[in-house]
Amino acid sequence: METLVGLLPIILMFVIFYFLLIRPQQKKQKQVQQMQSELQKGDEVITIGGMHGTIHAIDEGTVIITVNDGTSMKFDRSSVREKKND
Numbered sequence: 001m002e003t004l005v006g007l008l009p010i011i012l013m014f015v016i017f018y019f020l021l022i023r024p025q026q027k028k029q030k031q032v033q034q035m036q037s038e039l040q041k042g043d044e045v046i047t048i049g050g051m052h053g054t055i056h057a058i059d060e061g062t063v064i065i066t067v068n069d070g071t072s073m074k075f076d077r078s079s080v081r082e083k084k085n086d
Contacts, residue, residue, distance in 0.1 A: 036077050039063060044084040047075060052084075 039045070043055045045065065053065040056072055063080065066072045 032081075035083055036080055039077065039080060039083070045080045046082050046084065047079050048081045049079070 039055060039058060041055055041058060044052070045055060045063075046052050047065070051065065051067065051073070053067040053073075055063050056066040057064040058077075061077055062074055063077055064072050064074050
């Protein structure tokens with residue numbers, strides 16, 4: 001019984017870390033993966049590097065993003081950080 005009481009603070013600390021740090025991060029990661037899988041041609045996006053542009057074409061693992069001056073660049077789909085809301 002004393003062993004359980006001695007381990008209780010450590011167990012409680014792991015539970016608190018799970019709910020405050022690990023679980024929210026997993027939720028955010030799922031949302032980003034879902035957003036990346038739902039990308040469509042014409043969506044305005046921001047890449048991890050901070051480039052703003054419009055999706056011109058989509059392949060299984062890559063996207064071609066066009067910026068305002070007509071320049072097109074090819075990125076991995078996972079490089080898209082967020083989709084702009086109109």
